[in-house]
Amino acid sequence: MKLLFELLGKHSVSGDESEVSQVIINYAKKRMKSWKVQPEIYFGEDFHDCILFKFGKPRTAVFAHIDTIGFMTRYQNQLVPVGGPEILSGTRLVGKDSKGEISCQLMEEEEVCFHDFPRGIDRGTRLSFEQNIRVDDKFIQAAYLDNRLGIYNALKLCETLDNGWVVFSTYEEHGGGSIPFLLRFIQNNSPVNQALISDITWITEGIHHHEGVVISIRDKFIPRKKFMDRLISLAEKSGIPFQLEVESYGGSDGREVQFSPYAIDWCFIGAAEDNVHTPNEKVSLFDLDSMLRMYQYLMNEL
Amino acid sequence: MKLLFELLGKHSVSGDESEVSQVIINYAKKRMKSWKVQPEIYFGEDFHDCILFKFGKPRTAVFAHIDTIGFMTRYQNQLVPVGGPEILSGTRLVGKDSKGEISCQLMEEEEVCFHDFPRGIDRGTRLSFEQNIRVDDKFIQAAYLDNRLGIYNALKLCETLDNGWVVFSTYEEHGGGSIPFLLRFIQNNSPVNQALISDITWITEGIHHHEGVVISIRDKFIPRKKFMDRLISLAEKSGIPFQLEVESYGGSDGREVQFSPYAIDWCFIGAAEDNVHTPNEKVSLFDLDSMLRMYQYLMNEL
Amino acid sequence: MKLLFELLGKHSVSGDESEVSQVIINYAKKRMKSWKVQPEIYFGEDFHDCILFKFGKPRTAVFAHIDTIGFMTRYQNQLVPVGGPEILSGTRLVGKDSKGEISCQLMEEEEVCFHDFPRGIDRGTRLSFEQNIRVDDKFIQAAYLDNRLGIYNALKLCETLDNGWVVFSTYEEHGGGSIPFLLRFIQNNSPVNQALISDITWITEGIHHHEGVVISIRDKFIPRKKFMDRLISLAEKSGIPFQLEVESYGGSDGREVQFSPYAIDWCFIGAAEDNVHTPNEKVSLFDLDSMLRMYQYLMNEL
Numbered sequence A, B, C: 001m002k003l004l005f006e007l008l009g010k011h012s013v014s015g016d017e018s019e020v021s022q023v024i025i026n027y028a029k030k031r032m033k034s035w036k037v038q039p040e041i042y043f044g045e046d047f048h049d050c051i052l053f054k055f056g057k058p059r060t061a062v063f064a065h066i067d068t069i070g071f072m073t074r075y076q077n078q079l080v081p082v083g084g085p086e087i088l089s090g091t092r093l094v095g096k097d098s099k100g101e102i103s104c105q106l107m108e109e110e111e112v113c114f115h116d117f118p119r120g121i122d123r124g125t126r127l128s129f130e131q132n133i134r135v136d137d138k139f140i141q142a143a144y145l146d147n148r149l150g151i152y153n154a155l156k157l158c159e160t161l162d163n164g165w166v167v168f169s170t171y172e173e174h175g176g177g178s179i180p181f182l183l184r185f186i187q188n189n190s191p192v193n194q195a196l197i198s199d200i201t202w203i204t205e206g207i208h209h210h211e212g213v214v215i216s217i218r219d220k221f222i223p224r225k226k227f228m229d230r231l232i233s234l235a236e237k238s239g240i241p242f243q244l245e246v247e248s249y250g251g252s253d254g255r256e257v258q259f260s261p262y263a264i265d266w267c268f269i270g271a272a273e274d275n276v277h278t279p280n281e282k283v284s285l286f287d288l289d290s291m292l293r294m295y296q297y298l299m300n301e302l
Helices: A002-008 A018-034 A145-158 A179-189 A225-238 A253-258 A285-301 B002-008 B018-034 B145-158 B179-189 B225-238 B253-258 B285-301 C002-008 C018-034 C145-157 C179-189 C225-238 C253-258 C285-301
Strands: A040-042 A051-055 A060-065 A070-073 A078-082 A092-097 A100-109 A112-115 A126-129 A139-142 A164-169 A194-198 A213-218 A242-246 A265-270 A272-274 A281-284 B040-042 B051-055 B060-065 B070-073 B078-082 B092-097 B100-109 B112-115 B126-129 B139-142 B164-169 B194-198 B213-218 B242-246 B265-270 B272-274 B281-284 C040-042 C051-055 C060-065 C070-073 C078-082 C092-097 C100-109 C112-115 C126-129 C139-142 C164-169 C194-198 C213-218 C242-246 C265-270 C272-274 C281-284
Touching: A002 A018, A002 A145, A018 A051, A018 A145, A051 A179, A060 A145, A060 A179, A060 A253, A060 A285, A070 A092, A070 A112, A139 A145, A139 A285, A145 A164, A145 A194, A145 A265, A145 A281, A145 A285, A164 A179, A179 A253, A194 A253, A194 A285, A213 A225, A213 A285, A225 A265, A225 A285, A253 A265, A265 A285, A281 A285, B002 B018, B002 B145, B018 B051, B018 B145, B051 B179, B060 B145, B060 B179, B060 B253, B060 B285, B070 B112, B139 B145, B139 B285, B145 B164, B145 B194, B145 B265, B145 B281, B145 B285, B164 B179, B179 B253, B194 B253, B194 B285, B213 B225, B213 B285, B225 B265, B225 B285, B253 B265, B265 B285, B281 B285, C002 C018, C002 C145, C018 C051, C018 C145, C051 C179, C060 C145, C060 C179, C060 C253, C060 C285, C070 C112, C139 C145, C139 C285, C145 C164, C145 C194, C145 C265, C145 C281, C145 C285, C164 C179, C179 C253, C194 C253, C194 C285, C213 C225, C213 C285, C225 C265, C225 C285, C253 C265, C265 C285, C281 C285
Parallel strands: A060 A164, A060 A194, A194 A265, A213 A242, B060 B164, B060 B194, B194 B265, B213 B242, C060 C164, C060 C194, C194 C265, C213 C242
Antiparallel strands: A040 A051, A051 A164, A070 A078, A070 A126, A078 A112, A092 A100, A092 A126, A100 A112, A139 A281, A213 A265, A272 A281, B040 B051, B051 B164, B070 B078, B070 B126, B078 B112, B092 B100, B092 B126, B100 B112, B139 B281, B213 B265, B272 B281, C040 C051, C051 C164, C070 C078, C070 C126, C078 C112, C092 C100, C092 C126, C100 C112, C139 C281, C213 C265, C272 C281
């Protein structure tokens, strides 16, 4: 889990994903010799801070977003959210501007957010939750498991993957915007008709810790029934524990696959977390393990 | 109206449109020999559950969505809407899951929807309004006239069409998602710069039964004035009864034509209904007749 | 400022931008011989009412929207907004329908808008704010400075521009829809990876008159940090006065660049105004001057 700890230590608020992007590139360069298949890697300014790995002859693309929610400084000591962070007064925030390192508290009054840093902070500075990783034999708890675990899953998948795209996207937490150009590149290079979204979902009245990876039948958007039927029947055959989710809210990179100019089926598959979009996101290690195994299984079978 | 009754008898909640898709394909295969022009037909997994007919050298594409609003089972006996159905306690719903046929009542308490089916229903099962078709000499009344009438109009148009695309889209009731790939296919195959949306709109204080098909000057989105001026002046020349609609809400497949990467003018043209998105949608047969005639006229003249 | 006055005198409510489009074409035809570089000009029905100028070998595209907010007549004496105009009872509105010129007052009761014109107005007629241009030595005040000033800036830029696209878009005030096809044309003809949005923003607690052009670090959407860092450092080097904006609401043509299928960095740069979307929009001439100079500087340096 050294990789996961390294990922959890980086800042990557939407629009500023270069640090995590670099970690992924460095990790791949160091480790890919031990991977079963050597992928072609696409990254750099033409791809903004996104990365694509192409293994063999892809039928399916896996998308893991590398950005996180957070805050941005406005005027005086105001903060505006990036994505949808939980607003809990007292939460520790960290960042950096032209004058140096920043560590402060989040405060809220009458639905406006502030920080308590003694000096002014440059306009437009991104602040992240202070990281605090806790692992025991049942759970991992930290800020930004959403979506460091999705990245981790995608990178572990690379070790054994024969055929498929593994794609690291940006901006997912703040409305998206990278999936359209990534999909265009994929479809022009080596097209697919299936996509899996490697991301983290929610513990709810129907989704519980330790009951396996979540396969989402819908969130705000709805994947195609024919594809879901096939995928769920494969999941059943796999013997890997999984739970079926039905939500009316929430979205993922799947939304932009749905609205893309390509007929690509998609499905969100990922472990569920408590304390969503807080510094205390909490995921069952059992569910994470099911996630890793389910991706390896499905990428072979789909 | 045998075709219309057959269409009204099928379930096709967004994301699960294969039954209606099959009815359309079967109908076309059986009837197209009597059509004036033999179209090229595109369908199958590459098009998900959508279908495209190409007649001659198209200048205009007609879009009719084949999905409907409905419900999906969540956890326990909860239901979540698909699209925007009217929530009326007591409404009869039908569907099917792994354990068999389902017939139950919709119930609402504190803005949460439930069903009263005595056994649990598989998560993610789609439920439709129970169908009850009523026709007299003035009106047709049934569930899902929106958009079975739009499909019916598009298929009747095929009988006499010389040039044009007739396209059956999915997901319209739930945010869309098929128009982008359909348009890309059209523009790469035989491009158009005009689109008509064959769909059903609303009776309002300005739109009345028996006053003709509705030509919509705007809903939430606004077609280009130059195109509307030309289209309305043709409609006036046609002698076919029509009404002009101006709304600030509502959308259609036209929305995705508007936001597509092609300069395509579009307009919504269709009969108006009462009791929108209930099992009792009601349309004037006179207005339906104007709709059929207006499409035949405009597809020649535009 | 004759050009600006001419632009301010035209009506161009979203979806009906042909008048302003014509002014731009006529101006360019008359003046382009004195421009440093002769652009290629693309316009006409294939581009709806949009216009593109290509200068040299573009690295960056400038977008200025040519539409404005306004109203559309509905049934009886009702009005529905186009875009988001401020609703102030008593505001003078003007327009034209099949029966002739219209001049009336806007009235609001219980969140519904009406007009007081003595005769009925054709359904779907667009009404604009009555124009009243006021200039002193510090300010210009008028209806529709948003975005006549953005157009003016783009056209002044043409005089000295070596390399770049200058693009006039439609529909920006009402959800957009022209940027996708304009971008597709640009990327197929002479692609860019940078875009500047020539538009007008808001005076707020952090943005003041006479303090220079506004460079927006974010509105509802967020440009990429790497690009903003480079752009702001250039702006600092320029010596031209500028202010940094951080907002959580509002959008521009930048939104559609963000969600396009191309990896194009973008930034909104424009003067700020008071009395947004009223007939009394007010912009500092000092800020307008900084805007003109900043575009000339950045289009060279980026």
